[in-house]
């Protein structure tokens with residue numbers, strides 16, 4: 001702005017010198033003389049007094065002329081009469097006009113030419129030349145530099161010849177604003193001035209570099225009708241007369257974003273454009289037509305804020321009859337009648353006239369050409385591929401994660417996850433394109449940041465398999481290299497959501513500890529202090545996350561607490577949440593934890609989304625299909641950015657990117673957790689290298705099975721409780737077969753007892769599988785069931801040479817056998833079984849029993865026997881029934897198909913939810 005001010009001051013000084021300054025100086029000098037004269041006069045002779053009085057009269061007269069202005073004074077009848085009567089006053093007038101003529105003579109000789117030259121140099125082409133030379137074709141200037149002056153009309157010093165008119169140009173782009181004040185009858189001239197100026201602006205550069213916003217308080221038909229073709233390509237946006245708020249918020253939001261960007265790149269748009277050789281950020285010119293009335297306070301303050309901060313960000317105002325404070329860089333044209341005006345650039349004494357507007361048809365034609373050119377330049381509609389960078393996977397996430405996710409008028413609209421916007425909340429009703437938007441975000445990020453910079457944890461509580469494609473599949477072996485975990489069909493497994501949150505808090509703690517060791521507080525600092533460490537930013541996407549809060553139970557409570565913790569502390573540790581939901585409003589537990597909501601400062605609203613933006617921000621309501629409001633300001637209106645989101649989920653979009661990235665980047669396979677799929681025992685990590693008997697898959701972030709500890713200490717027996725036969729068989733078979741894998745032949749013996757005939761084939765299959773591994777197996781089924789009591793007694797009484805594993809299926813079905821006593825005082829089978837459970841483990845005899853009901857189970861063990869069951873797996877048993885088995889703590893468990901709870905008294909503080917394995921292939925003989 002320094003250059004501009006100098007130029008303008010120069011320009012002004014010259015004009016003022018001539019028109020006003022000279023006179024003022026003379027009057028000031030004369031007043032000084034007057035004081036001297038009056039001083040002398042006190043003691044002077046009468047002649048001197050008369051002279052002094054004459055001089056005084058003359059000076060007063062000169063002052064009057066000055067106040068009136070030379071032009072008005074020349075036609076003033078009273079002054080003319082007094083001059084006719086008083087030669088002394090006539091002399092004053094003659095003196096002044098002589099000085100003016102001399103001054104004007106000098107201006108005419110030197111100044112006029114200089115002004116012409118100045119405007120020629122500083123307002124080249126469309127900025128200053130007559131419309132005949134530029135109106136029509138679209139400009140080609142890439143906008144690396146803006147002209148310093150923009151012609152608005154012509155000016156003429158009062159009393160000078162019409163041919164001495166000179167061009168009047170004002171600074172605008174990158175510098176300031178223009179205000180036009182009208183008076184009665186001058187609106188056509190004002191409109192012409194504005195229209196011509198606007199056409200100069202949009203014609204001076206390659207189309208699209210100047211964006212116009214038009215707002216008019218009163219006109220129903222809209223002002224500047226010839227410019228309307230510009231709206232077709234979005235070069236000009238006409239705003240609702242009742243929604244000045246929205247426009248101001250939009251401009252303010254834009255200014256903030258540009259400032260934030262300038263801070264990031266340490267360059268203003270002007271400097272960045274000069275360096276890049278093209279305008280990097282289009283100028284935005286808002287033309288506001290008011291009616292001279294003051295604006296409501298809040299709007300007035302906002303307008304003044306924009307006026308103060310806009311120019312640096314390339315935001316400029318052309319204000320017609322809109323009041324504004326003087327402390328912003330603004331030049332003013334004030335109409336004094338229908339045709340004539342004064343200008344703050346030239347001061348009084350210089351008459352300004354707007355240039356006549358070019359013919360409307362020609363303006364219209366030029367506007368159409370420019371709009372068409374923009375559309376051609378913009379080319380085809382933007383698609384997924386346009387979200388991707390030129391080079392894949394080279395971004396650094398030290399400071400933040402940033403990617404475009406859509407386009408507004410051909411320009412990318414970005415989302416940022418970083419210190420200011422650590423977490424995102426995405427909302428939109430079903431079918432509004434929420435999942436597609438998540439794909440756009442994931443695609444944009446994955447294309448920019450390699451796995452060392454970004455790790456993704458994705459969870460979808462919706463039914464369906466929306467993120468499953470990110471893991472290797474049967475048809476497509478590729479995976480998204482940055483994906484570490486993908487959870488699908490977790491709608492009934494809220495524990496998995498909980499597990500993810502626990503994992504994230506664990507990671508938070510790990511990062512916090514590392515930061516503490518390095519004596520830093522932020523991820524960026526940690527990475528600087530530990531350049532060799534692996535500290536990628538983590539993005540956890542939870543689609544339909546409200547499902548986590550689906551019940552009034554411990555899971556909801558824990559999820560809310562963990563989510564709050566991650567939301568609070570994730571910011572500084574580079575752990576970001578992207579929470580998506582159909583209906584934010586419905587999440588009761590969430591409202592109890594406003595911190596989560598508050599920490600999600602990035603809000604994305606799909607069409608018709610409720611509550612995700614600030615309450616009075618209704619931008620999502622009017623959103624067209626496949627668009628989103630992206631708001632980095634917690635949903636406040638000035639943060640709104642509307643983007644069209646390209647299709648990111650059809651074939652050939654994200655999937656193709658994934659294959660490309662997969663081929664280029666090395667990364668381990670992500671874990672897939674599919675709640676609709678029973679994991680196979682043979683594929684379980686703990687089956688091939690077992691640590692002990694495997695019971696089922698734990699719902700955890702890591703691929704981990706529940707393993708029961710078997711030491712030779714009391715209580716190391718396991719009870720399976722419930723009627724869900726398939727699941728009970730699965731648990732027993734998993735345990736038996738994994739023990740078979742753990743031990744070499746001869747190290748142990750198996751005892752499989754099953755009184756239920758229909759289960760015999762399964763028991764036999766398990767026995768065959770164990771025998772195939774070389775193990776000794778005794779099976780008691782069918783008629784042999786009668787021998788079970790005998791077997792129990794033997795195992796309870798004798799010390800076996802090797803480990804003994806008893807698998808007792810459907811214990812309750814042997815009640816009639818075990819209850820029997822040979823004599824009333826003899827021990828029953830149950831007594832023996834209790835002894836076996838009590839004393840067996842210490843002698844390496846461990847029992848895995850299945851009871852098909854809690855009552856039967858308790859009956860078998862009796863009150864004292866409970867201690868001998870160190871662990872249990874409950875199937876279709878209500879949580880309330882289990883409390884007594886879990887050291888008195890409340891077990892929050894509602895049975896559901898193919899899920900179980902496992903509790904080990906010695907290691908667990910709370911039960912684990914298990915998914916029983918599919919044992920089919922494990923049972924098959926090799």
Ligand SMILES: Nc1ncnc2c1ncn2[C@@H]1O[C@H](COP(=O)(O)OP(=O)(O)OP(=O)(O)O)[C@@H](O)[C@H]1O
Pocket residue numbers: 428429430431432433434435436437462582626627645646647648649650
């Ligand atoms: N920007 C887009 N361009 C073209 N098609 C889209 C776009 N966004 C979404 N679609 C299509 O619309 C359909 C619904 O989109 P999507 O699954 O993303 O919606 P959603 O809001 O997640 O709905 P739901 O919650 O029911 O899954 C999909 O078939 C998707 O391909």
